[in-house]
Amino acid sequence: MLFNSIDFAIFLPIVFLLYWFVFPRNLKIQNLFLLIVSYIFYGWWDWRFLSLIIISSFVDYYVGLKIHGEKDDSKRKAYLWVSILVNLGFLGFFKYFNFFAGNFVQAFSFFGQELNIQSLKIILPVGISFYTFQTMSYTIDIYRKKLEPTKDMIAFFSFVTFFPQLVAGPIERASNLLPQFYKKRKFTYENGVDGMRQILWGLFKKIVIADNCAQYVNLIFNNSADYPGSVLFVGAFLFAFQIYGDFSGYSDIAIGTSRLFGFNLMQNFNFPYFSRDIAEFWRRWHISLSTWFRDYLYIPLGGSRRGKIVNIRNIFIIFIVSGFWHGANWTFIVWGVLNAFFFLPLMLLGKNRVNTDTVAQGKLFPSLKEIFYMSVTFIITLFAWIFFRATDLTHAFSYIKEMFSSSIFVVPNGAYFAKMTTHPYSIVLLIVLFIIIEWLQRDREFGLDLKDIKMKSIYKYSIYYSIISLIVLFAAKSQDFIYFQF
């Protein structure tokens, strides 16, 4: 079920009303209700893959209890491996089997050996990369004795499948989300309004920004050989906003929806395009994944404490794994490697934690120096996004080659975009408006976060209706959320 679908628009109010009016008294029953609706939400896409979530939940529930009850370290480790192997096994088979099979065949044929490995017609289960990581963090934290396992099976299963964040995150930690299933949730008017605002802002980002950019991006990337460098640059620029609007929009809707049910999820995006360096960008982009890799991969590998060589190795490992997490394609791996190269100088010079505050805090405008740093960071991110969006490496390299040719000075012809439903000027204006709103709100949680802002109701309502009008007027053809494929 997509957040921007009519199905969800019907599903959400029904679930909301039943949750608060029919099952408010008994916490167990309320959790069970959440579990059932989460399964319905997921099964709406393909009920067969529910079995994977259920198996994953069962394994980690029991492994969690076993690790906790076991004194022998080697046995504890063995149990942890069961959890890791089951989860990564699912992920490996459904997401990476064909990639590895194809690359083995190619590698062997390079040496004159013909391997006969058939590629399988595997459907990638939606959200598998998200819920497997979420549930693995539970067993790893128990192994590290940072978390007590739960005996409440319903609460644990609900934690794994909680529908607002099930298919595209934020990837929650058990230590934050699981305890919220033990306590009776309270609905407050302020929290409800706040949740609705965040949902509205998420819909704006997805429907107005991401979907409108997507129609141009698809046209340009799918026919990149037909366009001059200037148009390809526009394509890459728009993709940067498409992926941001799409993914952070999803996160906003997920967090906002959770608020309606009395849950608090972690912030997943913190205005990343206002970052002054790439390290800051990675602290602000897909925070739940970046911190997951930091806590469960980078630090166990030694982080930055075992000398420069190990540190450099670790940086490359987390960025490559992060790229590979996004998809079974060399383009994602190169995207990861590029980001590692961007990140490395800051790390080696010890400047990776220079920009930890909000840019131009307390000021309306940034300084020229800040504008310069933000622009450079945006441009290098944009460059890496080309690999992320390209169909394969050949496509990415030919795209970049043309983009940096003399044709970058060719003025784009309006006829290229004659069939687009939204006029190019409208897209530019919408993006400018989006950037202005995000800039003004950059020290808050999300673009439409008006909590504790003293403002007359009429102004607040004018803002809400204006956003709704923009959504209604500029709704482009609905596109699937990009991160669903991961």
Next chain:
Amino acid sequence: MKKFIIRFFIFLVPILIMGVFIEVVTRSIPNEYKYKNNYLNKFSNQIEVLVLGSSHTYYGINPDYFTLNTFNSAHVSQTVDFDYFILNKFIEDLSSLKVVIIPISYFSLFSRLEEGLEAYRAKNYTIYYGYKDSNALNYFEVSSGQILKKIKRIIKYSFFGIDATISKKGFGLSKLKKEPIDYFIKDGKIAATRHSKGKWENVVKNKKNIEKIIMLCQKKQIKVIFVTLPAYRSYRENIDDERLLYTTNYLNKVSKTYNNVTYYNFLADARFVVDDYMNADHFNSNGAKKLSKIINNLIKKSS
């Protein structure tokens, strides 16, 4: 909680009022779906040749050049399931009908309206033709297509009225704007690529609808003419040969199997030149005139 729900509903009221207003006003604006449905309701018994199909026949076959009384009931992006729906809906009233012309283009067997770029048009069949659609969104103007375009249409209609987009006989009026050859080259490639995206899985359903059309006409002793309309070189050079061959083989087979079926393939017909085209795969009124006369002669010869 109570406060939240009450305020939320109050908040929704202006949005709902606006939605109802746009729905009602948009429906009241004349459009070609409404026009063609009304025409068929009123004059079905006088129609002798009925043209169905997509933009290819909508812009490509002009009833004015036919000897028999002809009506063009094609719509942009109309797929064969909607061709069958329209024919089946009016078949009992089409008492004078002798010939049905249906374009089977390179993409026809592989396409479904609801899957393409013009999926928003599906609602027109539900709202104006009474088609029973399983998608609830297709029962409302406001829930499909861009609202901004609807508002522009309302404003335009309120202040300036509406320009006719079709002739009285349902032919799509196009502008005779001369495009440079470069345009045709680029457009041909883009259109062919777009038209090659249809799915092979759709073939079974589409063939079933084609056969339903044939059987319906056979029962009423109506001839069915399938035509593949001409396209400019740049379009032909960029299409998938396998799909084209599959389509032409199928139509040749069908025309041999059923005695009420004829198939004409004009795709690479040398009688049509660049001046006949509006773009790489659509005629302008010159091309439509030429083709309509050719088909009219073929009908005359066969009768």
